[in-house]
Amino acid sequence: MPQRKMNGNSGTAAATPEIADAASATAPPARRGSRAASRNVDGSVDKVSTSARIIEASIQLFNEQGVPSVPMHRIAAQVGISPGNLAYHFPAKRGVLLAILPQIESALRNALHPPAGPLNAASAAAFQIEIFRTLWRYRFFFNGLTFLLVRDEEMRDRYLRFQRTVIEALCELFEALIRARDMRAVAEPNTTHLVATNMWMVWLSWLRFEQINDPDVSMVENAAIYDGAVQHFSMMQPYYGKQFGAQLLAELQRALGVRKHSASAAAR
Numbered sequence: 001m002p003q004r005k006m007n008g009n010s011g012t013a014a015a016t017p018e019i020a021d022a023a024s025a026t027a028p029p030a031r032r033g034s035r036a037a038s039r040n041v042d043g044s045v046d047k048v049s050t051s052a053r054i055i056e057a058s059i060q061l062f063n064e065q066g067v068p069s070v071p072m073h074r075i076a077a078q079v080g081i082s083p084g085n086l087a088y089h090f091p092a093k094r095g096v097l098l099a100i101l102p103q104i105e106s107a108l109r110n111a112l113h114p115p116a117g118p119l120n121a122a123s124a125a126a127f128q129i130e131i132f133r134t135l136w137r138y139r140f141f142f143n144g145l146t147f148l149l150v151r152d153e154e155m156r157d158r159y160l161r162f163q164r165t166v167i168e169a170l171c172e173l174f175e176a177l178i179r180a181r182d183m184r185a186v187a188e189p190n191t192t193h194l195v196a197t198n199m200w201m202v203w204l205s206w207l208r209f210e211q212i213n214d215p216d217v218s219m220v221e222n223a224a225i226y227d228g229a230v231q232h233f234s235m236m237q238p239y240y241g242k243q244f245g246a247q248l249l250a251e252l253q254r255a256l257g258v259r260k261h262s263a264s265a266a267a268r
Contacts, residue, residue: 062140107134112169121247132225139207170196184239222256
């Protein structure tokens with residue numbers, strides 16, 4: 001099994017009403033000129049917007065502790081600003097989440113663009129790894145979908161539209177691969193849409209499995225991504241040629257620095 005390391009509590013706690021109670025609170029326009037400067041060794045100054053720092057700190061804390069377990073004052077402390085300054089940018093946690101959501105949508109759309117040129121094992125492995133890195137970076141969101149969406153109709157509608165876009169993109173990818181003879185045709189009554197939907201469900205289940213299986217342990221990122229890639233591989237292997245499947249698994253292991261072993265052993 002890939003090496004693991006301790007990194008705080010990644011499990012989610014019981015739902016609290018904080019987000020729902022703040023349903024009308026979204027982030028106001030960013031204050032012009034609101035910047036936090038850090039001085040480099042050479043004396044030059046990098047300017048990073050306070051909003052960007054808040055978002056990045058929130059992603060880190062949400063991944064470590066789960067959205068319900070991270071109060072706003074904890075985010076402020078992580079960024080190194082006062083709670084009042086945080087409230088100026090994001091009056092409630094819902095505003096932070098709504099600011100992160102476009103990042104998730106954009107990053108996953110970019111990751112779903114198929115490789116340019118002829119498909120081979122190396123390009124297919126790089127494509128899959130980029131998708132799984134994106135999902136892993138925002139795992140707090142996908143692991144907390146029930147909590148985040150059940151009482152927030154706007155966020156739920158936005159997520160469902162995005163989910164349809166992902167599944168449609170996967171359908172188009174499969175159909176292109178079939179036309180290029182890089183993937184076996186899907187036999188009726190199965191359809192590419194069902195395969196794409198199942199793939200999305202496997203991706204989400206992989207993130208939850210990691211959280212449930214090790215609630216107090218965060219995996220080394222490459223090891224976690226390899227686990228997700230193996231689950232993906234096990235579902236798609238029947239559609240791959242034997243040689244391509246073996247090469248793809250070897251490329252995933254090489255790119256992620258995982259010791260060579262069977263897919264069934266890696267999944268345990």
